[in-house]
Amino acid sequence: MTGTDRTHSGAMAHHAGIAAENRIAQDYERRGFTLARRRWRGKGGEIDLILRDAAGIVFVEVKQARDFDRAAASLSSSQMQRICLAAEEFLGTEPAGSLTPARFDVALVDGQGRTRIIENAFGYG
Secondary structure, three states, X not given: OOHHHHHHHHHHHHHHHHHHHHHHHHHHHHOOOEEEEEEEEOOOOEEEEEEEEOOEEEEEEEEEOOOHHHHHHXXXXXXXXXXXXXXXXXXXXXXXXXXXXXXXXXXXXXXXXOEEEEEEEEOOO
């Protein structure tokens, strides 16, 4: 694979990732959530989507792959840890701080654009 091929495939993956995030954000919005932030970056790492509803904050990691199993397997424990650190930083900006009700969802998108959302997929600790 040449450098140009890698650049092209990287750009395609980037655009596919954005499309997957858009699809997931729309799904949450249809269910009554409000999109608070997209690709929020804190000192600890990046969170793909941050949504709000009456119950609190939902941090969403979007994973896209050929199939759901591959998408799920691509989320590492170190990545979950970075997401939790970033979430702690974000919650520090909320009026109730770390007492703000929050959960961590993982949204999987397969090669055909089908989605599967795993609520409370992981958390602190």
